[in-house]
Amino acid sequence: VAFMEQVDAGCVIDAATHDAKTREEWWYPSYVEDVCPGLPDWEALNGCASMFATPDSGGKGRFLGGPVDWLKGDQERVEGLEMDFIVENAGTAGALWAALEAASANQEPIVLFNWTPNFIEAMYDGKFIEFPTFADECRTDASWGLNPETTHDCGNPKDGYLKLGVWSGFPDKWPNAYVAVQKMNFSNLDIAQLAMYVDIDGMEPEDAAALWLADNCARWTGWSGADESSCPEAPTPKSYALAEVTHIRQTCAPAIAALPMWVARDTGIFEELNLTTECVQIGSGPDVAAAMVAGEVEIATNIYNNMIPLIAKGLDIVGWYQQLEVNLFDVIVDADFVVPEGADWKEVMAALDGSSVGVVARGAAAEDLARELMRLAGLDPENQTYVAVGLDPLTGLVSDTTQWTVTFDPFMVIAGLQGIGYQPFALMDNEGPSSLHWPGLSQTSFRGYVEENPDVICAFTDGLNRASAMIADPAHFETVVDIALDNLPIDNRDLVTAIVTKYTDKFSLTGKPSRDIISTIGELSVAVGKAESVLTADDVVLEPDC
Secondary structure (H helix, E strand, O other), rough: HHHHHHHHOOOEEEEOOOOOOEEEEEEEHHHHOOOOOOOOOOHHHHHHHHHEEEOOOOEEEEEOOHHHHHHHHHHEEEEEEOOEEEEEEEEOOHHHHHHHHHHHHOOOOOOEEEHHHHHHHOOOOEEEOOOOOOHHHHHHHOOOOOOOOOOOOOOOOOOHHHHHHOOOHHHHOOHHHHHHHHHOOOOOOHHHHHHHHHHHHOHHHHHHHHHHHOOOHHHHHHHHHHOHHHHOOOOOOOOOOOOOOEEEEEEEOOOOOHHHHHHHHHOHHHHHHEEEEEEEEEHHHHHHHHHHHHHOEEEEEOHHHHHHHHHHOOOOOOEEEEEEOOOOOOOEEOOOOOOOOOHHHHHHHHHOOOOEEEEEOOOOOOHHHHHHHHHHOOOOOOEEEEEOOOOHHHHHHHOOOOEEEEEEOOHHHHHOOOOOOEOOHHHHHOOOOOHOOOOEEEEEEEHHHHOOHHHHHHHHHHHHHHHHHHHOHHHHHHHHHHHHHHOOOOHHHHHHHHHHHHHOOOOOOOOOOOHHHHHHHHHHHHHHOOOOOOOOHHEEOOOOOO
């Protein structure tokens, strides 16, 4: 509407309309039709509701919606059409795709929120549910539609347009370009393919555009009038393979956050790059620092919270690859410890005030996070008892030594599946205080090593990028699960599958640091007395020029 208002006002010209149609609606992968005849009709879906049930849906079907703040009116529709479904909201778009990936790998029924165009339609065959046809009155007039008692008894609008608009002075200033713009025309699949290049394959936007131009020469030269001799060659991926085999010693821990390193090693990606790796097992942030100082490793996996105090003490280390995009840590509460139902994170912390909390190591990042949660909730961090639990955070919950713990996966998933504990909120899904929405893990080295060995750093970076893209690709899901099963201290495939599913979209495809959040972490280090001044990304990060 806003676009057409500007057109009517003479500020913008409606230059062209793409063949691509826009839509957002409930959606399912096509294999679901094999077990639910009558789809995509909404009444057929409702008749199959029990097939979409989960352990937490009370026998009703589960519709997996987008984040709550997307405000899509799904609950109102369920009520308006009296559907036998509950609405569960994913924390992020990535969580939607991870659930789709996991369900598709096992051909399990799933219905979830989707939209077009996006990269999903380049990867999965599926259809939107056909609800009663939308009308404006559906949202405002209860007497309209199938249910005279309520609104929202219809679907969303469909076949929305995707237009090209230009400034009103564009044709006069750039007449040849305006002729080309009027001929431009993308389909849904065009846009999905381009999005997949960037979101799944990890390509830079410029490289994705160059690849599309090379593969679609006749189309864009037809729009522009250019000769086909001007068509570029498809970009050749740069090779980061080292001239000779280089051996790298790196810190390792039995945590799912190490998955890209395992995949790069166990699929031969590192070998293709002439890299061999040796794991030096560690159990905490202090162990990482000790291994670096002792010269036992060239590359150490660490988090910014642990790095900043080390740098403040004069250790010249830098982060050069941000591996995990979400907070490594989260809170698990003892299953027998009850917090008020529906409590927000501050109310949860108030309920936990005065209790014992398990942390990986005293004085390290997990304790910092626990203390900061208490402080931000307006409580006294000193009123808690902090217990170092190392890599065994669940025993304390079982024995009642601790009432809650700050830990990482696989322990969070294990706690939930085995009924040992539960997550009252998820920092990983950007719940809780925004200042704790930290990126979780980075590759670090001494500054001198990074500066003297840029080819090694770039080769390692390329290996991690390729491994993370493989993790995000549904086609490789079972292979990734096999690798995780070989490397985690767990021999239960179903459990490992659940853990991998949770992380398929959590790893960076580029390794670029979240520079803005580093200052926030630097402020926390000052607040807890681990640094005298706030360090920024310029102090902590050295990005390789690859």
